[in-house]
Amino acid sequence: MNTIAKHTSPNSHGAAASRARRCHFNLLKAFLIAGALLSVAETRCLAAASEPGWLSKEKFKSGADTLKILAGISERTQRSVVKLDVNGNTVALGTIIDSRGYALTKASEMRKGTLTAWLADGKEVGAVVIAIDDESDVALVKVNASGLRPIEWARGAAFVGQWAITPGTEDTPQAIGIVSVPTRRILHERALIGVQMDFRSPVATIAQVLPGLGAEKAGLKSGDVIVSVNHAVITDSASLTETLRNYREGQNVLLGVRREKLDLEFQVEMKVPNTDGNGSSPGREERMNRLGSEVSRRSEGFSLAIQHDTVLQAWQCGGPLLNLDGKAIGLNIARAGRVATYALPAGLAQNIASSLKARAVKESRGDN
Amino acid sequence: MNIVTIRQTARRMWQLHSRARLDDWIVPMARLAQLSWRRGLITRASLVAGLLALGTIRSLATEIIGAAQQRQESQLAQADRERSVTGVNTTEDPPSALAAGAPRRLPPVFVQEQPKTIGDLRSIEHHVSGLVTSVSKAVVTLQVGASTGSGVVISPDGLVLTVAHVCRSPGREVTFIFPDGRKAKGKTLGINHGMDSALARITETGPWPFTPPGSLDQANLGQWVLALGHPGGFDAQRPVVARLGRIIRLGTDAVQTDCTLMAGDSGGPLFDMHGRVVGIHSRISDSTAENFHVPITTYFATWERLAKAENWGEQPVLAVAWLGTRGVDHEDGCLLNHVNETGPAFKAGIKVGDIIRKINGQEIRSAGEYSAYVRKQKPGDEVNLELTREGKQLSVKVKVESRRR
Numbered sequence: 020m021n022t023i024a025k026h027t028s029p030n031s032h033g034a035a036a037s038r039a040r041r042c043h044f045n046l047l048k049a050f051l052i053a054g055a056l057l058s059v060a061e062t063r064c065l066a067a068a069s070e071p072g073w074l075s076k077e078k079f080k081s082g083a084d085t086l087k088i089l090a091g092i093s094e095r096t097q098r099s100v101v102k103l104d105v106n107g108n109t110v111a112l113g114t115i116i117d118s119r120g121y122a123l124t125k126a127s128e129m130r131k132g133t134l135t136a137w138l139a140d141g142k143e144v145g146a147v148v149i150a151i152d153d154e155s156d157v158a159l160v161k162v163n164a165s166g167l168r169p170i171e172w173a174r175g176a177a178f179v180g181q182w183a184i185t186p187g188t189e190d191t192p193q194a195i196g197i198v199s200v201p202t203r204r205i206l207h208e209r210a211l212i213g214v215q216m217d218f219r220s221p222v223a224t225i226a227q228v229l230p231g232l233g234a235e236k237a238g239l240k241s242g243d244v245i246v247s248v249n250h251a252v253i254t255d256s257a258s259l260t261e262t263l264r265n266y267r268e269g270q271n272v273l274l275g276v277r278r279e280k281l282d283l284e285f286q287v288e289m290k291v292p293n294t295d296g297n298g299s300s301p302g303r304e305e306r307m308n309r310l311g312s313e314v315s316r317r318s319e320g321f322s323l324a325i326q327h328d329t330v331l332q333a334w335q336c337g338g339p340l341l342n343l344d345g346k347a348i349g350l351n352i353a354r355a356g357r358v359a360t361y362a363l364p365a366g367l368a369q370n371i372a373s374s375l376k377a378r379a380v381k382e383s384r385g386d387n
Numbered sequence: 388m389n390i391v392t393i394r395q396t397a398r399r400m401w402q403l404h405s406r407a408r409l410d411d412w413i414v415p416m417a418r419l420a421q422l423s424w425r426r427g428l429i430t431r432a433s434l435v436a437g438l439l440a441l442g443t444i445r446s447l448a449t450e451i452i453g454a455a456q457q458r459q460e461s462q463l464a465q466a467d468r469e470r471s472v473t474g475v476n477t478t479e480d481p482p483s484a485l486a487a488g489a490p491r492r493l494p495p496v497f498v499q500e501q502p503k504t505i506g507d508l509r510s511i512e513h514h515v516s517g518l519v520t521s522v523s524k525a526v527v528t529l530q531v532g533a534s535t536g537s538g539v540v541i542s543p544d545g546l547v548l549t550v551a552h553v554c555r556s557p558g559r560e561v562t563f564i565f566p567d568g569r570k571a572k573g574k575t576l577g578i579n580h581g582m583d584s585a586l587a588r589i590t591e592t593g594p595w596p597f598t599p600p601g602s603l604d605q606a607n608l609g610q611w612v613l614a615l616g617h618p619g620g621f622d623a624q625r626p627v628v629a630r631l632g633r634i635i636r637l638g639t640d641a642v643q644t645d646c647t648l649m650a651g652d653s654g655g656p657l658f659d660m661h662g663r664v665v666g667i668h669s670r671i672s673d674s675t676a677e678n679f680h681v682p683i684t685t686y687f688a689t690w691e692r693l694a695k696a697e698n699w700g701e702q703p704v705l706a707v708a709w710l711g712t713r714g715v716d717h718e719d720g721c722l723l724n725h726v727n728e729t730g731p732a733f734k735a736g737i738k739v740g741d742i743i744r745k746i747n748g749q750e751i752r753s754a755g756e757y758s759a760y761v762r763k764q765k766p767g768d769e770v771n772l773e774l775t776r777e778g779k780q781l782s783v784k785v786k787v788e789s790r791r792r
Contacts, residue, residue: 074608074635079645079676084501088508179629180516182508197515197631203624308619308649328630328647330675343505343512357675358618358630358647 092345097139106132112338124337126158159375173346196329207267207320210289216256233288247275308356318353324361524596528621537616537655545589549654557696577693581700586693601663614646616655641679708764709790721757745773
């Protein structure tokens with residue numbers, strides 16, 4: 020399923036229409052600024068009223084005073100970042116990888132609608148999604164602008180404690196944090212074949228087939244012994260669980276099964292069971308995870324990721340993650356929870372970029 | 388009948404009672420979710436769902452973090468808890484920071500009020516990355532009954548600082564997991580529910596990796612701090628998770644920082660830049676700058692009681708506005724599907740099936756809006772509910788009560 024629509028530049032709209040939109044935008048901006056000022060005033064009052072002993076917000080780790088130090092880095096990188104809007108709502112940042120206007124961004128945020136890109140000079144231009152890497156959730160976007168500057172990638176692995184800067188198109192970065200965990204694989208949300216195992220059995224024996232999941236549809240029965248998953252040998256329930264952890268929702272696995280004296284094979288679809296019924300009430304842990312910032316729609320399942328503690332909003336993903344030299348150590352790919360943001364490491368991001376570009380070139384030749 | 392058996396009987400009755408009440412409304416919920424599992428599973432699932440739901444209802448400004456998995460405790464764990472703790476007899480002096488020798492001089496950026504240059508930031512980066520390597524070996528995961536949290540070893544013989552809401556009571560069995568996967572058995576010692584402080588110890592023979600405790604006597608607002616822990620619980624594929632921040636408020640009740648915390652971090656250490664423990668992760672609130680740590684000071688002020696495995700203090704009561712109703716979204720507002728018979732709404736004649744349209748004249752468009760509005764009231768206030776009952780429009784006044792969460 021591909022929900023991404025390709026769109027052409029909105030420059031074809033009449034000048035009057037674009038003026039009207041700009042006017043709306045300015046109004047909105049005025050409101051936002053007024054709102055922000057009010058809320059700042061309010062917080063100040065609260066802080067002042069309750070206790071004098073508070074650190075001022077500007078001095079927080081990612082406060083304005085800290086970000087001010089990084090103005091030089093922002094100045095050098097603001098033309099390497101674009102802000103991407105779909106139908107006028109900002110959905111992601113983009114990382115420029117080529118002066119012709121190619122950018123990488125977070126694919127799952129490219130919803131249906133008119134895609135535009137805001138540049139550091141305040142211009143809004145058209146943009147088109149060219150190619151998508153589903154596995155890593157990266158999209159290649161062509162931005163209709165010149166004078167953009169490709170991001171410089173850092174060499175070497177990110178290390179714990181390293182500053183991680185998320186720049187935008189403004190004069191100072193969006194936010195700063197530190198690398199929290201060395202680069203590692205982030206598993207997908209656990210998907211199931213839908214069986215309950217008999218843990219007393221020395222081999223992988225099914226105790227019960229759960230209703231409504233893949234195993235039942237494929238015809239597995241209680242008492243069946245699973246001996247392989249996609250031809251990898253399964254010795255017991257533990258090795259089955261471990262092997263299945265490598266597959267995600269929607270993927271099919273081929274199970275080798277021993278039923279009495281027969282050797283059988285079943286094609287089973289992996290599924291994430293719907294635990295919260297109508298989906299209206301997330302669990303306690305999940306609720307805590309969302310305290311303070313909204314989590315990206317796709318926030319799991321990356322072959323490699325740097326985990327950092329920068330507090331970003333979901334729409335601030337897709338842009339580069341910089342070190343103190345202003346070079347990209349990664350590409351922000353997901354806001355994963357209250358304590359975690361993930362970035363694809365620079366090496367992986369560069370590989371994805373070149374394969375997406377190659378694919379785009381091939382496809383455009385095919386069109387001719 | 389001696390006191391212990393009376394207490395046990397009372398507790399048993401309370402358990403049976405509360406379980407029955409949970410099942411009353413959860414089993415229909417489970418049916419709604421079309422769970423057609425075995426009966427045993429239904430009961431278990433409904434208990435879990437019930438606990439989660441109760442957790443949601445109790446949603447409030449400040450939230451205790453910690454237990455990554457809030458499953459119903461097994462009977463065994465319950466029995467363990469009731470055995471109480473007269474058996475542990477530890478009296479020892481608190482480990483002192485001096486044992487670790489005089490602190491090294493910190494880079495100048497840490498005595499400045501604010502970093503000014505990229506060079507300053509580089510100096511922080513260099514120092515912090517070294518610090519993480521040297522202190523993370525002493526950060527442990529605690530598994531106590533069905534809950535998990537974090538902790539920090541502060542002496543070579545295995546004394547562990549953690550929080551009350553992970554340990555819950557003295558004398559419980561604990562499995563400690565070190566970052567390298569090594570496991571050790573131990574016990575919870577003293578618990579101060581009021582401060583959320585707790586002490587535990589590894590009972591197997593050491594020496595264990597440890598990091599000495601520090602002090603907040605010289606602490607300043609804006610001081611840089613490093614938080615380590617296991618957000619979301621122990622994960623063999625992931626080492627200890629590091630977060631950097633600054634002290635935002637120094638209270639006697641808690642230290643507040645912008646080191647973001649999550650469930651599973653509870654009990655984990657907050658380090659100063661010397662690598663000494665100055666706080667223990669305890670609670671969070673809405674904003675990512677609202678992370679609260681138990682000050683190290685309280686552990687030493689109450690050291691004897693903690694070491695003697697005493698159990699004292701009460702979780703601070705936060706009065707919550709309460710009507711005793713629960714509802715679901717309805718096109719006209721909020722449809723009540725539960726009215727607590729001890730609550731003020733019931734006393735005022737509110738019934739299951741009533742659709743709340745307005746509170747104090749404000750239109751209600753969802754169950755969420757309804758409960759948010761109620762929570763914003765002060766206990767003692769009177770609210771005017773406009774509702775639809777069997778097609779008729781009614782208006783009922785209810786006096787808001789308070790309930791501890």
